[in-house]
Amino acid sequence: MSRLDSFIRRLEAQRACLDFAARLIQGLEGDVLELGLGNGRTYDHLRQLFPDRNIYVCERSIAAHPDCVPPAGLLLLGEMLDTLRCARMLTDRVVLAHLDPGTGDLAASHALAAELTPLITPLLRPGGILVSEPAIAGDGLSPIALPAGVLPGRYHLYRRVSSQLST
Amino acid sequence: MSRLDSFIRRLEAQRACLDFAARLIQGLEGDVLELGLGNGRTYDHLRQLFPDRNIYVCERSIAAHPDCVPPAGLLLLGEMLDTLRCARMLTDRVVLAHLDPGTGDLAASHALAAELTPLITPLLRPGGILVSEPAIAGDGLSPIALPAGVLPGRYHLYRRVSSQLST
Helix, strand or coil: CCHHHHHHHHHHHHHHHHHHHHHHCCCCCCEEEEECCCCCHHHHHHHHHCCCCCEEEEECCCCCCHHHCCCHHHEEECCHHHHHHCCHHHCCCEEEEEECCCCCCHHHHHHHHHHHHHHHHHHEEEEEEEEECCCCCCCCEEECCCCCCCCCCCCEEEEECCCHHHC | CCHHHHHHHHHHHHHHHHHHHHHHCCCCCCEEEEECCCCCHHHHHHHHHCCCCCEEEEECCCCCCHHHCCCHHHEEECCHHHHHHCCHHHCCCEEEEEECCCCCCHHHHHHHHHHHHHHHHHHEEEEEEEEECCCCCCCCEEECCCCCCCCCCCCEEEEECCCHHHC
């Protein structure tokens, strides 16, 4: 399998997981959180999935296509560790969060995810979904089955199962 | 359709066209030419398709994954317009060339393709294939049908039909 093959497979898994998570949270009121804007492709997909929800976006510095820049009021600009610590207005508000550092550096992705997870979890509503690549281990998060067509380990879905962490 | 959808569709079309072109040139002796290395994903795919052919790569400056850097002898380093003008050793040698500036800027892609096409065509053997996004119009190139699953206009295939340009 070439790098082109595995890249296509990863993007297809990402899209399938986001579409699936969108259905899971259909009846749940709340906001969406994109952890990293990048070129804005995934943000654009979230915008189409959730035309009626606030989509908050964490990003260090904006390098996205001009069409894909979030409104200033929904942009958490700065280092993710700092902005998430200050995002108390989102506590127990987020129904879907998406984390995909996509650096290609597996060890760095895991280290970042380990640092961010304790900050993301309290923002999720009970029943809210975290869609992530890489895999995550965190209190209050329970892995859920992937949608059809996505092989285990290719992408990851977690449901917030307890609200004890948000106090 | 989101930008994520259209990006996945474009990568799938690229892969389908390269795989199809590889079958078309199966019996034809010669080299492969990748016009732009980028992150090396497509180059890696070409390497897997053509383990026994020389794959020449044009690139201004190397920014690919270290695993995807071509051997020095096959790297045409510099501005493509300059390196292609000097690539006379490839005249009538190339059985598959791939052009995909992928800048997202359609006008710039077309302008670059228009400049490069007269330099690429003489390098192609008669019967050789140019796989391209954007569309190209050039003497000695004849559009050929896309593989199943790739809609017209999504990606482009041309066959070198005359060797008159290589003199």
